[in-house]
Each structure stands twice: as C-alpha cells, then as structure tokens.
Amino acid sequence: MSIPDFQVLLDETVRNYRHYAQDGKVASYIPELKKGDPRWAGVALMTSRGLFEGGDTRHSFTLQSISKVITLLVALEERGMEAVFAKVGSEPTGDSFNSIVKLETSEQKPLNPMINAGAIAVCSLIPGDSVEERFRLITGLLEKILDRSVEIDEAVYKSEKETGHRNRALAWFLKDINSLEGDVEEVLDLYFRQCSILVDCADLARIGMFLATKGITEAGIPLISAQSIRLATTFMVTCGMYNASGEFAIQVGIPAKSGVSGGILGVVPGRYGVATFGPALDKKGNSVVGIRMLRHLSQVLELSIF
Amino acid sequence: MSIPDFQVLLDETVRNYRHYAQDGKVASYIPELKKGDPRWAGVALMTSRGLFEGGDTRHSFTLQSISKVITLLVALEERGMEAVFAKVGSEPTGDSFNSIVKLETSEQKPLNPMINAGAIAVCSLIPGDSVEERFRLITGLLEKILDRSVEIDEAVYKSEKETGHRNRALAWFLKDINSLEGDVEEVLDLYFRQCSILVDCADLARIGMFLATKGITEAGIPLISAQSIRLATTFMVTCGMYNASGEFAIQVGIPAKSGVSGGILGVVPGRYGVATFGPALDKKGNSVVGIRMLRHLSQVLELSIF
Amino acid sequence: MSIPDFQVLLDETVRNYRHYAQDGKVASYIPELKKGDPRWAGVALMTSRGLFEGGDTRHSFTLQSISKVITLLVALEERGMEAVFAKVGSEPTGDSFNSIVKLETSEQKPLNPMINAGAIAVCSLIPGDSVEERFRLITGLLEKILDRSVEIDEAVYKSEKETGHRNRALAWFLKDINSLEGDVEEVLDLYFRQCSILVDCADLARIGMFLATKGITEAGIPLISAQSIRLATTFMVTCGMYNASGEFAIQVGIPAKSGVSGGILGVVPGRYGVATFGPALDKKGNSVVGIRMLRHLSQVLELSIF
Amino acid sequence: MSIPDFQVLLDETVRNYRHYAQDGKVASYIPELKKGDPRWAGVALMTSRGLFEGGDTRHSFTLQSISKVITLLVALEERGMEAVFAKVGSEPTGDSFNSIVKLETSEQKPLNPMINAGAIAVCSLIPGDSVEERFRLITGLLEKILDRSVEIDEAVYKSEKETGHRNRALAWFLKDINSLEGDVEEVLDLYFRQCSILVDCADLARIGMFLATKGITEAGIPLISAQSIRLATTFMVTCGMYNASGEFAIQVGIPAKSGVSGGILGVVPGRYGVATFGPALDKKGNSVVGIRMLRHLSQVLELSIF
Numbered sequence A, B, C, D: 001m002s003i004p005d006f007q008v009l010l011d012e013t014v015r016n017y018r019h020y021a022q023d024g025k026v027a028s029y030i031p032e033l034k035k036g037d038p039r040w041a042g043v044a045l046m047t048s049r050g051l052f053e054g055g056d057t058r059h060s061f062t063l064q065s066i067s068k069v070i071t072l073l074v075a076l077e078e079r080g081m082e083a084v085f086a087k088v089g090s091e092p093t094g095d096s097f098n099s100i101v102k103l104e105t106s107e108q109k110p111l112n113p114m115i116n117a118g119a120i121a122v123c124s125l126i127p128g129d130s131v132e133e134r135f136r137l138i139t140g141l142l143e144k145i146l147d148r149s150v151e152i153d154e155a156v157y158k159s160e161k162e163t164g165h166r167n168r169a170l171a172w173f174l175k176d177i178n179s180l181e182g183d184v185e186e187v188l189d190l191y192f193r194q195c196s197i198l199v200d201c202a203d204l205a206r207i208g209m210f211l212a213t214k215g216i217t218e219a220g221i222p223l224i225s226a227q228s229i230r231l232a233t234t235f236m237v238t239c240g241m242y243n244a245s246g247e248f249a250i251q252v253g254i255p256a257k258s259g260v261s262g263g264i265l266g267v268v269p270g271r272y273g274v275a276t277f278g279p280a281l282d283k284k285g286n287s288v289v290g291i292r293m294l295r296h297l298s299q300v301l302e303l304s305i306f
Helices: A003-023 A031-035 A064-079 A081-087 A101-105 A116-123 A131-146 A154-163 A165-176 A184-195 A201-212 A226-239 A242-251 A288-301 B003-023 B031-035 B064-079 B081-087 B101-105 B116-123 B131-146 B154-163 B165-176 B184-195 B201-212 B226-239 B242-251 B288-301 C003-023 C031-035 C064-079 C081-087 C101-105 C116-123 C131-146 C154-163 C165-176 C184-195 C201-212 C226-239 C242-251 C288-301 D003-023 D031-035 D064-079 D081-087 D101-105 D116-123 D131-146 D154-163 D165-176 D184-195 D201-212 D226-239 D242-251 D288-301
Strands: A042-047 A050-055 A256-258 A263-268 A272-277 B042-047 B050-055 B256-258 B263-268 B272-277 C042-047 C050-055 C256-258 C263-268 C272-277 D042-047 D050-055 D256-258 D263-268 D272-277
Touching (some): A003 A042, A003 A050, A003 A288, A031 A154, A042 A201, A042 A288, A064 A081, A064 A116, A064 A131, A064 A184, A064 A201, A064 A226, A064 A256, A064 A263, A081 A116, A081 A226, A116 A184, A154 A184, A201 A226, A201 A263, A201 A272, A226 A242, A226 A263, A226 D226, A242 D226, A263 A288, A272 A288, B003 B050, B003 B288, B031 B154, B050 B201, B064 B081, B064 B116, B064 B131, B064 B184, B064 B201, B064 B226, B064 B263, B081 B116, B116 B165, B131 B201, B154 B184, B165 B184, B201 B226, B201 B263, B226 B242, B226 B263, B226 C226, B226 C242, B242 B288, B263 B288, B272 B288, C003 C288, C042 C201, C050 C201, C064 C081, C064 C131, C064 C226, C064 C256, C064 C263, C081 C116, C081 C226, C116 C165, C131 C201, C154 C184, C165 D165, C201 C226, C201 C263, C201 C272, C226 C242, C226 C263, C242 C288, C272 C288, D003 D042, D003 D050, D042 D201, D042 D288, D050 D201, D064 D116, D064 D131, D064 D184, D064 D201, D064 D226, D064 D263, D081 D116, D081 D226, D116 D165, D116 D184, D131 D184, D131 D201, D154 D184, D201 D226, D201 D263, D201 D272, D226 D242, D226 D263, D263 D288, D272 D288
Antiparallel strands (some): A042 A050, A042 A272, B042 B050, B042 B272, B256 B263, B263 B272, C042 C050, C263 C272, D042 D050, D263 D272
C-alpha cells in the first residue's frame, strides 16, 4: 500500500463508519464530559513515514482511562515490576471498570492495572514529595513522547474530583486491603489529574507509535525499557477495552486502551500507532465509531497480532 | 421464679459459661479494642422488680454496632419511616457486616440498617446543623433512657476515625448510589462517635427494658413510638447478630444486637431487658460467652419469642 | 372480637384488597402454573372456635415452596437437628430463592432450608427405601394434620420435573459440595412431588393452627415435637417470604411461608392459623393480595410477634 | 539457532526446571488423575524442520481442558461464528474455571469457551445424530492433525462421568438460561469423552504447529479456516490458562491452553508448536513445571507475541 493510499483509506473509513455514532451515547457520569459532540469522528495513523489523519483528529479531549497506560509505564520504570505487582494483579476480569466486588471476593488486590481500582493502586506508587512532583513524572513522559508541553482540562479535573465518589470508595477500599500507598486524597488527586490531561487523536497515534517501537521516541531516544512496554501492551490486549477486551481481541486484535471521553489508543507492534476518536460510547464504555473504524483498518491493513 | 433466684441464676450462668471465652478472640481491627480482657464475663437482667447482675457488669466498653439500634430509633422518630427506607432496605443478608458486594450487585441500597453500610446511611438522616448537634440527638435519647449523662471513649473514637478505611469506602459508595445524605466525612464522624459511646452491661439491660416496654422509660415517660420500637426489634431479630442472626434466632430467640467490643443487648418483649458482656468474639463478631449465656437464660426462663 | 366479627372481617378484607392483584403476575416459569386466575383471592383463619373463610378459599393449588416447612419438620423428627444442620445452614440471605451464587462463595452449604437449594438438601435427608416410601412420610404428616388424604397435581409434577433445570443444577451443585445425600434424581423427584401436593386456602389455615399449637392436631394428638415446630416457625420469620422476609417481618410480623402458586401459610403462635390465596405475585414471588390482606389482619387483630 | 541446539535447549530445560514440580500437586478431583507421577516432566517443540523432544514426552495423558480448543474449532467450522457466540461470550473472567457465579450475575451466557461452562455450551453445538457421531467430528479432526487414530481413556471417562457433579450442575444451569442445545446428559457425555482423549506431549506440539500454521496439516492440507484458528488462538491468549491467563501473557506471551492432567499446548504463530507435560499443578490448575519451562523457552527463543 503506497503512501497516498493511507490518506484515502482513513478518509473513507471516517466517511463510512461515522454514522454508527447513533448507536452510542456520550458519557454523562462526569458532567463535563457531556459536552462532547456524538458526531465527531477521527482516526490517525502514525507510521515510519509520518502521520496520516482522517476526520476530527484535532479536537482536544481528556485522556481518562488511557492515562492508565502512561502511569503504569512510569510506575514500572520508577518502582520496578515486583513493587507494582505487590499492589495490583495481572488478571482480566469479566466485571465492569468501576466494580468493587472482586476486591472483596477475590485475592484482595485489584485484578489488573487497567480497571479503576488497579489504576489508583498504581498511581499510589508514583514517587514524589508532592502531588505536583508526582504528576510531573507522568506529564514529563508524555511531553517527551509528544515533544510538546501538556496540560489538563481544569473543569474536568474539578468535576471528577468533586463527583468521583465511586473512585473515592475504591481508593479507601484499597487503603483498607493495603493496596494503596500513602495518602488517599493525594493519590486520588493524582488520579483525577492524569485523567484530565488534554490530548487529541493525533497525539494518541504518536503515543501508539512510541509503544509500537518499544519505547523509542520519534527522535530515536529510548525512554522506557522494552520490558515495561511489553507489559503495558500485554495489559492492553487482555484488559484494555474494559470488559469488552475479549471481543475486541477477536474482532480487531491489536493492543488498545479506550477512555470514556471517546479516544482509543492502538498499538501495532513494530509497525504503527493508530488512534480513533468518537465520543459516543457503547454500554461498556468504548467508542462505538472507534471500534468500528479500528476493526475495518485491522482487516484492510492486517493489523491483528493473532 | 422468685427474686433471689434471678441472682442465683445469673451468678451460676457466669460461672458455668465464662470458660467458653477461650474459643474466641478479642477484636483487633480497631487498635483500641485489643485492650479488652477476654476473661471478662458479665450478664445483667432488668426486670419490673429491678436490675440483677452477675459477673463483670460494670466494666465500661464502647457501644460499637449496638449504637445502630439507637440511631435507627432517632432517625425513625425524626425523619419518619418512609424517609429512612428510601435510603436503606429491610432484608437480612448472608454477607458479613462490612461487606460492600451487595451494594453493587443488589438493589443499590444497603440491605438493612444493622450492617455498617446501612447504619452509615441511617446516620446521614439524623438532622442537625453540626455533627455536635446531630450527635446530641443520639446521646440525648440514651441519657433519657439511662437517666445519666453519657460520654465517648476519645481514644476509640480517634482510632476508628483514623483507621476506618473500610467504613470510609462504604460511605463513599453510598454517596455514589445516593444512599447517603450530606457531607460524607461529617456522617462518618457521627458514625464513629456513636460507636464510641461508653456503656456497661447494666446500661444495656436498661436499654433492653426500654425496648421491651415499647419505648417507655423507667420513670414511665414515653420517648419513642411503639411502631419505631417494633421496627428496631424486628431488625434485631432478622439482622442483629450479623450473619449469625438466623442461628441466634433458633438457639436463643430474642431480639438482640451485638457489638465488637463484646456487648449484646437483648430484648424480651413485655418482660425483660437482658444484656451480656464478654470481649472474646467468634468469627462472625459476636461474643462467644454472651451467646452461650443468653442461650442458657433463654432455655431456663423461656425467653424465646418463637 | 366475637365470632361473627371474624366472618365480617375476612369478607371485608377480601373485598377491599382483591384489586391489588393487578399489581402482580401469575407465575409462568412452570407452564402449568400459568393457569391460575389472577383475580382469585381468599383468606382463611383457623381459631380455637373453628375455621372462618372469606373469598376463594376452596380452589385447589399446589403447595410449591410451602412444602419446605412440612419436609423440614419431617427431616427434623426423623433425622434430628444435628443431621439436618450438617447439610443446611440457618442464615437468611439477600439473594433470590433459586440463586446458586452463595453456594459457591459462602460456606459451601445452602444458607437455609427455605431457599430451593436448602430445601432440596433437606429432601435428601428424608429416609426411605424408595421415593414412594419417602414421599409417604411427607404426605403422612399432612394427612394427619388435615385429617384427609392428599394427592398431587400430576400435570404440575410432570411439568416441574421436565422443566426444572435450575433446580436440577442446584441439586448437582449440592451433590458436589456434599450437601445432598443419595441419588440426585430421586431427591429431585421427591422435591418435585412435594411441590405438587394439592391443598386449598382452608387447608393452609389448618396447617398454620397446627404450628401455632406447637404440633398438636385438632383432635389433640401430638405429632411433632415443640422444638421442631419452633425451628420451622423461626425459619418462616427469617426466610419464609424469600428475599422479602425482612420487609414482611416489619409490615406483618408473623411466621409465614409463601409459594409461587399464590398461597401463604401464616402462624400466630398460640392463637391462630391464618392463610391467604391469590396467584398474582410480586417480583420476589409472593402473592400481592396475600401480603396486603395479611398486613391488614395483622393490624386489626394485632398479630405481630414483634 | 542450529538444529542440534534445539535438542540441547530442551534437554537443559527439563533438567533445570523439573524440580519445580515439588511446588505443585497432582490433580485429585477426578480419582483417575491421581495416578499421574508428579516427577514427570517433558517438553516438545514442533518446527518446520521436525519435532524435538526433551524428557517425558511419550507418556500418555488425557486432554482434559485442552480439548476445548479442538471442539471450539469444530463448532466454529460446523456451525459458524454467529451460532457459537449466540451461546457463549468472549470475555475473560477473574473467576476459576468451574465457577457458576457469573452465569447468574452477568450476562446470562458463559463468559468464554475456555471455562467449563462455555466449553459445555460449545459441545452442545457439535452436530450429529448420536454422541458417537458427534464425537467422531472431534476425533476426526484430531486424527487428521496427528495422522493417527486416537482413543479415549475409558477409566478416566467413566470416572469423570460418575463424579462430574459440578459440570453436571453447570450444564443444567446452561440449559435453564438457554445456552445449551439438546439433551443435557448427551452433551455431558460428549464433554467427558473429549476430556478423556489420550495424547502425549509430542502430539500437543504437533497440534500447536497446526494452529501456528493457520490450520494446515504437516502434509500441507488445509483443514480449518484461518479465521477459526485466529479465534481459537485469541481465546488461548485471553483465557487459555484459567484465571492465570493474564500473568501467563505477561511472563510467557504465547497462546496456550492447559489441562488438569498436566499438559500445556502452546502456539508460536507462524513458527512453532510447543508443548509441555508435568502433572504437578499450581492452585489455579496449571502445570508448575510446564509454566516454568515455557517461560524459559519464551525468553531464550523470543517467543512472546507481545
């Protein structure tokens, strides 16, 4: 497939799948998220020959759960694999992302770092003397990957901080079972900040390419060990799409992580970063249009790792 | 049975059952509770002819879960049955007292006011402009029943407030499912205070008599409606002894409420208040010696309502 | 209250509450049950002065879950309390009557003899060399209580036997956790037979009186020990109305057992047997009209044990 | 790596990891399985240049859960993807392989074809006029892959059929929720047969190679569509190692399926079939030595797909 074909493919993809947005709904549990327009649809492909984009790839949105991948990388690098897996497990779960049930009935550790409970536990492992310092480790990595400064959406951050009762319940439960280090409110603050980092679809494709090249920036600088990258992408396969990860593995077959603001970060190991944006979500919290577009691209470009 | 017989019976009961304490363990999840001596054993019987006591009935201990009965009475009187049951259910549960599972998987309301989640929800309904004012409604009722002033154990209160992570998780979960009114930390503060109120075994027998006489004080003053009393004693039967309530109903058969500091408050409708104290607990959190003694008294005095 | 008043009360009760049937639905999970007419409503009160009836008290229906009380009595008498509680627990549950979850997650014993799993375990304890012989122990007790021969509804029996997949799953699970004695299909056969025994509302009031008088027949013959009766009525309070038992205890306050064919068996200890019939059920499987009528009678006649 | 190196590598691998067997236990829940010797350890690697073997690769054992892969392939080919996923889901689960909980609390469909409930549902989709005919579709595929006739271990088959109470419970539950086609006992018979098929470690490596080459036999004959193969290997990644699949993905990173008799079938897409044998199992039911050996081979030969 030649270079111009990528552009044609992405444009076609957006055109043909955009209408599936009508099957989904924009997330409303965080008031600020309701502002997303369900008709937006974008797709971006980062290749060794540069970035290709189709549709609404330059709307800013918040990372939400996609941030879990970044924070996991930081925690693995800063604290090591053993310290991380002392606080969080590595198993997929059939429960929804904000479920608290398994914390009580299973191994008394959040099942994996991609569900909220696990991601909060991972957050607590990020070192630093203040929330600001800890947060800079996360944004620092992102800024090096994207080669630009990043900021958060203050309104979303405040909104999540005020209304995130379920996450607060998870955090206190984690504290009780000794899976959360340090001060609960500080960890939650860090978690809400990382969820509020602003990116666009093109950024996500760049992040995907960073993962696809095992932690090497576009400028050729190695930032993260290949082993940490491998761990993160493995979790993206087994648990990256909430409790629809199994179906996504079958239908699309690439490591991916979705967020409730409508983004999906995809990795085609050794080849591409691929990302989609579309705020209309299905019942499990994944972008309806995003999944359709990724499925199409996976078939046309043979992206499945399976 | 003549008056001296009560005294003989209680003395004998303590003597014969005290040794069962070795089958239990003093609660340790709140650091302050560990100070209880497992060998303590006391029993008190409040009758129309006065109070009878055997064994260690004058050691002070904190109300803990027994406070749930008092707060429920206050909430029912102040807010009415409908308002209370909008926030809490009325079904027993096979789960343990601090379980969070059913909050997620069942009707999205704590199952009953005797488990921690339900009691916290009930706490949130106590009216007042400050924690102090709200707390005075609870202590006020107790002081009228006992005809003396009551105070809290400051060390236990602080200890629970600092280490009550699971209760904090329950409270935030309740907030998320709209079963907790007002400020979470204020409600928790009220809950930890009520758990820390100091009583002794003789006090509990007086409270039991207050319930047995449908809300009339020893001085003959009606404080609580018969309907609220009936509700509270019904919950004591179906859920008062944690997830051992069914077995207790079979073996003892009186409305009762236990607490992890080792007390049990018992009601023999129309006849007696009966209470026991013994800090060694079984696996479900009930006083080992207390249950044995109540079972014996129930057989000898034919106390079962069934 | 004089004798004619009972008659007036029952007639009025049926007249005033019959229309609540529109809030419920006739059970459909067993095909044969669908034949029940939702408009039927009957109430019967057995007193020391004889039987009073209002409404549709002479329609035959199958015992269904009400049979669990009878079989429990037989098992307790034939095998003893210890043998029974080796196979079944004594705790209420917040789960529905046919739930299998707790079998796996809790103590590996059905929680109580009033849920299907527990009742099947109890069935397996009824002694005998054949299903017929074992079943005769159950019908034998009923025939002595009612002073007439009883039979089963063959169509219902066959229907349940053919379509009772969930009960079959429960039985095999019980076999796996060693809570079911003997041959699974034989035990299920016995269970389906006991569920299919034909009675009417007047019969249930007589059974209620038998329990109210601690196991003495109308002719004055003691059939069952007072202790077994006490156990059965205690279970009726804590678990007799499925996972609405707590609410029923509060609103009505008498030991009772419901069945999906629309009957409710009630016991007023020392005073009456009371029964209702109305095939329209609420979501938890209890007769809508039955609960309303019992609540009314409980208020007027002060029947609550609480 | 040259040809002799494979041999050296496998011999070394067995020698260095065999002793880990002491950390595990031979399965005992099926009486016949207890006969396995915990000291057995074997590894086999099927490459385009032929088969390499180290250790105890020629002991026969029963397929057990590994058969789920074969039956899934047959069901997909015979009935199509849509029919299969009408009866079974595609999500991993944090619960154990024989859990019944999720059947009740989640989407009322077994979560995936690799847990027992899902595999029994898939079994029910295998077409045929008799169990024998249906079973021949499964053995037929195996015989073509292995180019030899296969048979079952009659003693294991009978043992599982007689003692498989939990599987019987799952099957009836599936029948109740309409996830099992046809006669329950016939489906269970088929399931117990497939679990009892005799293979050795070398056979498993050949099956692995068949999957690695997208369904082409060693003789070059295409038997199964690439899409069905892709589905099966995807499930092996997300759910093939019971509720240790996530950890296995991280540590080993190849599609694999384990069985309680101690075998593990591994697929290295496009390159190898790899298999291990070692009857001592960890708590989750996977071969202790097998996982250690596969982890070592994955590191040395860079087998991870992640």
